[in-house]
Amino acid sequence: MRFTARIAAFGLVCFLAACAAPDPVEEDLPDMGDFRLEYNIVVAENMRRVSPSRNATQQEWIDALTAEVDRRFGGYEGDRLYHIAINVDGFSLAPPGIPVVLAPKSVLVISANVWDDAAQIKLHEEPERITVFEGVSAASIFGSGLxxxxxxxxxxxxxxxxxxxxxxMLQNPDWFNIDPDAAAVDAAEIEAIADASETDVAIPEDVEPEAVSN
Structure with a gap:
């Protein structure tokens, strides 16, 4: 009976993995008007880890986010230079947990800023706070850590x-001289993919964050 249950569970994992949301690497990237990436800045000095969580250093997050900004924005060849600056605010990387009952999820919180190089100004007043979760897959049921x-x-x-x-950025097309109608269509497509690719899991309010260093 136990063997049969394990086979059934394994089959469910495979099925859910096959139904996972598309990898962002496979997405068609939208038009970004005048945008061309100049400086790609990621900092993590004030990063906090929320338990339970696997460990990750400041430099590991800097490397991961820097590489992804380069991948997503490095190919644009607009006529105007812009800087993207990201601050890593906090994270939780789910450790192995008990499937279904205690299946912890992972979360990342960042603050983003965009600068116009020629004008030497930030294009908005306050940083954009962004919270994201892992993609929907077998990990959502059995625990990402497993x-x-x-x-x-x-x-x-x-x-x-x-x-x-x-x-x-697409929700602010005037920053990059993008046609507003085209930007709205692209933004809607990206938002739909983003909503389908993340699992909405709240961080418990009574959990005390931990400082993380290199």
Whole structure:
């Protein structure tokens, strides 16, 4: 009986994995008007880890997010230079948990800023606070820590976060001289993909964040 139950559980994992949301790497990137990436800045000095969580250093998050910003924005060849600056505010990387009952999820919180290089100004008053979760998959049922490695969790969260940064940018088409109607269509498509690719899980308010250093 136990063997049969294990086979059934394994089959469910495979089925759910096959139904996972598309990887952001496979998405068609939208038009960004005048945008061309100049500086790609990621900092994590004030990053906090929310338990329960696997460990990750400031530099590991910097590397993951820097690589994803380069991948998503590095190919644009507009006529005007812009800087994207991201601050890593907090994270939780789900450790292995008890399937279904205690299946912890992973979360990443960042603050984003966009600068116009020629005008030497930030294009908005306050940083854009963005919270993202892992993609929907077998991990949503059995616990991300059982299904994914720490590095896979970080890569997925970085991709989801930078996708949300682009969505925010498309919601401000005047910054990049993008046709508003086209930007609205692209933003709606990205938002639909983002909503389908993340699991909405709240961080308990009574959990005390931990400072994380290199």
């Amino acid at each position: 299904i994914r490695t720490r590095e896979e969790q970080m890569d997925i969260l970085a991709r989801n976060a930078v996708r949300r940064v682009q969505l925010w």
